[in-house]
Amino acid sequence: MRAALDAAVEDTIVYDLDGIGRQYTALCAELPRVAVRFAMKSCPVDEVLGHLARLGSGFDAASPQEVAQALRTGVAPGLVHYGNTVKSDRNIAEAYRLGVRDFATDSPEDVAAIAEHAPGSRVFCRIATTGEGALWGLGRKFGCSPEDVPRVLGAARGAGLVPAGLSLHVGSQQMTAEAWVAAIDSLAAVLEALGRRGITPDRINLGGGLPALGVLDRHGRPLVPPLDKMFTAIREGVERLRALDTAPLTFLVEPGRHLVADHGAIRAHAARLTSRHRLDGTREDWLYLSCGKFNGLYEIDQLQYRLAFPTHSGAECVDAVVAGPTCDSDDAYAREGGRVRVPRDIASGDPVWIHSCGAYATSYTTRGFNGFAPLPYTCVGGGSPDGAEA
DSSP, X not given: OHHHHHHOSSOEEEEEHHHHHHHHHHHHHHSTTEEEEEEGGGOOOHHHHHHHHHHTOEEEESSHHHHHHHHTTTOOGGGEEEXXXXXXXXXXXXXXXXXXXXXXXXXXXXXXXXXXXXXXOEEEEEBOOOOTTEEEOOTTTSOBOGGGHHHHHHHHHHTTOEEEEEEOOXXXXXXXXXXXXXXXXXXXXXXXHHHHTTOOOOEEEOOSOOOOSSOBOXXXXXXXXXXXXXXXXXXXXXXXXXXXXXSOOEEEEOOSHHHHGGGEXXXXXXXXXXXXXXXXXXXXXXXXXXXXXXXXXXXXXXXXXXXXXXXXXXXXXXXXXEEOSSSOTTSXXXXXXXXXXXXXXXXXXXXXXXXXXXXXXXXXXXXXXXXXXXXXXXEEOOOOHHHHHO
16 A cells, blocks of 8 residues: 555545554543544545444534534534534534534634524533643633633523533644643633522533644744643642532543544645745755645744655655745745755655644645645545454
């Protein structure tokens, strides 16, 4: 399979379903009292979703279209929640029609819309976080202050909805365990404040943020998140919240990139290795790839991916800036001092593997910027849930 892909003319992204399955099983073992709702936006690929559903995962959906895709895996509507706080009346009504009864919210206006178009539903108030320590903080667009939560859930109760829970997100590709500790502190304080209002949520959604392990920072240095400390912080936090004098609590997490990033790789090819002088007189090598920011590698502003050159093992290398094929100067990484070691004799058309890009590689590509088409995909493995867990 690998040799055939190396020889292929067209680019593709390959998902290792067995690897995704092992990652899911490992996560469940680390957090045995926490249910998983896969964040579909990170990898909206039917085969991936179906494989996770067979292993027992539910889904975090952000639109009626994602809800419908999740349900096509065969999961019950109760295992799909609408985790997006941004939704129109039409979005809410369609998700409700499809069977969704769990909705995230962060404002009285959204609560009123849910009450009108999804009567009797359960709502989860999202608490804003700073996003500190993450490559992508998510605190500005989503979530309300902890002080606002009683007002939002009080409005939900008054509108005939069930003020069912709390949610938050510590930021995507979170790199610190401290973020989880701070999140638990915030949840504990909010639960106590709600208790004084007679509101007793029964579910806590700890959101996403668990990192991928195989990516590099913008300078090409390995990102080494303290994953063991993160899991310890989450486990200890879950027990701390369960010990509070509130209603019995169940817990969810919404991993996305943590499950799929390191189990997807793009088979691209070299367009050209060039050498030219900058205005300051220094010489610079550039490796242009067939795949870049606008067709699979959207996140290169914040990180780098590991490259492999299967037909150039042991070759002499040069340090090069790596860039995609489009007429856009942002379509490059290693721009900030980092360089990538690439074979000096690499030729146009030679295969290049881009690793740990299984998250967001398909969902961020749309029509094909500059005429460079979005990537097709190939899935390997995943014959049965038992096989995936082996």
